[in-house]
Amino acid sequence: MFTEKHKAFTLIELLVVIAIIGLLSSIVMVSLKGARDKAKNAKRLSDIKEYATVFELAYDQNGEYPDPGDTGWHCLGDYSDNRCWRNGTSYSESSTLNNILDDWIRLPADENLICGYANNPNYCYEGYIYRCVTRSGGICTKFDVRWFMKGHNQSCGIGKIIGNYNECTYCQYTNQ
Numbered sequence: 001m002f003t004e005k006h007k008a009f010t011l012i013e014l015l016v017v018i019a020i021i022g023l024l025s026s027i028v029m030v031s032l033k034g035a036r037d038k039a040k041n042a043k044r045l046s047d048i049k050e051y052a053t054v055f056e057l058a059y060d061q062n063g064e065y066p067d068p069g070d071t072g073w074h075c076l077g078d079y080s081d082n083r084c085w086r087n088g089t090s091y092s093e094s095s096t097l098n099n100i101l102d103d104w105i106r107l108p109a110d111e112n113l114i115c116g117y118a119n120n121p122n123y124c125y126e127g128y129i130y131r132c133v134t135r136s137g138g139i140c141t142k143f144d145v146r147w148f149m150k151g152h153n154q155s156c157g158i159g160k161i162i163g164n165y166n167e168c169t170y171c172q173y174t175n176q
Helices: 011-062 095-101
Strands: 074-076 128-136 139-150 160-165 168-174
Touching: 011 095, 011 128, 011 139, 011 168, 074 095
Parallel strands: none
Antiparallel strands: 074 128, 128 139, 139 168, 160 168
């Protein structure tokens, strides 16, 4: 009588397949992280361009750039905890600034932490900060915006690089 043999995988073959799958999945995860970082950086640059347009609209309509009433740093956007930035320094939102900008923009806030040094929370940054640099006769004539991009020497778009810190690019945009 003829008997049919059943073929099966050996333990070694199964372990090799599992190892290959693990290797391929780790490669995919690394490339996805890079794509995520690029997408977040692109969003930041888009937000900064949008803010720059709004600043010019405010200037055209009011004869000055958005003026929170002082030359201190303030968060740009509406943050869930009303705070932005980190690394030992935390800035707050300005209701005056938000009310001025609210006529033109929905106040995007970047609450994604940009971290360096193995994601140590002591070296994390979030969001965009703004200040009126020059007030002449009670009118804001010059402003400064700062933010971070993930990775060293990243493009700051319409801004310029002012440094590389904690695995990040520190960017600045000013109207003059």
